[in-house]
Amino acid sequence: MTPDKFISIEGITKRFPAPGGGTTTVFEDLWLSLKRGEFTCIIGHSGCGKTTVLNILAGLDVPTEGAVIVDGQAIEGPSIDRAVIFQSHALLPWRTVMGNVVYAVSSKWSRWSKADQQKQAQKFIDLVGLTGAEHKRPAELSGGMKQRVGIARALSIEPKIMLMDEPFSALDALTRGTLQDEVRRICVETGQTVFMITHDVDEAIYLADRIVMMSNGPDAVFAEIVENPLPKDRKRTDFHKHPLYYGVRNHIIDFLVTRSKIFAAEVQGGAFDKRHVPVVRPGVPVAVAASTAPATPPMPGLQRSSVASG
Numbered sequence: 001m002t003p004d005k006f007i008s009i010e011g012i013t014k015r016f017p018a019p020g021g022g023t024t025t026v027f028e029d030l031w032l033s034l035k036r037g038e039f040t041c042i043i044g045h046s047g048c049g050k051t052t053v054l055n056i057l058a059g060l061d062v063p064t065e066g067a068v069i070v071d072g073q074a075i076e077g078p079s080i081d082r083a084v085i086f087q088s089h090a091l092l093p094w095r096t097v098m099g100n101v102v103y104a105v106s107s108k109w110s111r112w113s114k115a116d117q118q119k120q121a122q123k124f125i126d127l128v129g130l131t132g133a134e135h136k137r138p139a140e141l142s143g144g145m146k147q148r149v150g151i152a153r154a155l156s157i158e159p160k161i162m163l164m165d166e167p168f169s170a171l172d173a174l175t176r177g178t179l180q181d182e183v184r185r186i187c188v189e190t191g192q193t194v195f196m197i198t199h200d201v202d203e204a205i206y207l208a209d210r211i212v213m214m215s216n217g218p219d220a221v222f223a224e225i226v227e228n229p230l231p232k233d234r235k236r237t238d239f240h241k242h243p244l245y246y247g248v249r250n251h252i253i254d255f256l257v258t259r260s261k262i263f264a265a266e267v268q269g270g271a272f273d274k275r276h277v278p279v280v281r282p283g284v285p286v287a288v289a290a291s292t293a294p295a296t297p298p299m300p301g302l303q304r305s306s307v308a309s310g
């Protein structure tokens with residue numbers, strides 16, 4: 001395994017039974033590899049198959065064909081190594097904040113003393129800013145606080161991968177911003193590997209190192225990987241003032257509005273190489289971008305963003 005292939009999605013296909021008989025192919029033969037410590041966001045239209053990919057990464061669903069390799073091992077069901085944060089927080093209502101986080105810690109480190117389990121839980125309760133709310137039950141918490149408990153619970157087991165399905169979408173703008181800051185800080189500090197689904201372009205540009213663009217289904221593909229050219233130490237308060245910000249944003253929006261639709265024809269015509277997803281760095285001069293791009297030529301109808309949206 002190379003460091004570039006901490007997570008390796010290898011030719012996965014997902015088909016569901018179609019209502020009138022036969023099957024519907026959500027996606028077919030998808031390939032993607034993710035590096036250790038990398039924050040990856042995936043963006044695509046509703047129904048293209050993002051959650052299905054995430055559930056396969058979590059081991060909660062199985063691909064019809066293909067496999068996912070994590071840290072050299074094929075995924076065969078859910079694992080404590082991979083924590084999932086859903087849009088609905090799914091807390092145990094009869095347990096306190098501390099109880100919910102300790103429950104996760106004890107499922108990973110069952111032989112630890114209760115005091116050690118509580119110490120580990122407290123560390124992550126503090127990290128997400130819930131100090132003082134340890135003894136509250138979910139019914140006594142706001143939506144944002146519940147989501148923080150979900151994040152603390154996921155981080156407390158120190159997973160190899162954090163999988164997040166639109167974790168902030170149900171929150172008000174202020175809470176969302178604060179939680180984005182906390183998640184980003186914790187992930188940068190701990191070198192956490194993250195795979196996150198979002199519909200929010202700015203959220204992806206703020207959080208992600210790489211943004212995977214998924215085309216419309218059926219037969220959706222990972223159409224493009226946008227490498228975030230903004231500096232790693234970007235701040236939520238000023239990343240939109242960076243000279244490269246509008247180039248990246250426009251590139252992603254252009255994909256969602258226009259280009260995501262044209263892939264179906266390219267895929268059907270066999271013109272798209274699913275094994276070598278084009279990598280682009282919008283706004284970065286060609287010479288720099290070329291060194292990070294794969295050796296495959298640009299697909300017809302797909303301009304390298306380094307050229308297209310400077």
Ligand SMILES: Nc1ncnc2c1ncn2[C@@H]1O[C@H](COP(=O)(O)OP(=O)(O)OP(=O)(O)O)[C@@H](O)[C@H]1O
Pocket residue numbers: 016017026044045046047048049050051052053
């Ligand atoms: N259990 C299932 N049985 C049949 N079809 C399913 C099942 N689960 C998902 N699908 C279909 O697979 C497709 C992809 O669903 P998925 O939930 O992965 O989309 P998504 O990209 O996460 O969408 P959204 O952005 O709305 O959450 C959809 O067309 C959906 O109807």
Ligand SMILES: [Mg+2]
Pocket residue numbers: 050051052165
């Ligand atoms: Mg979804």
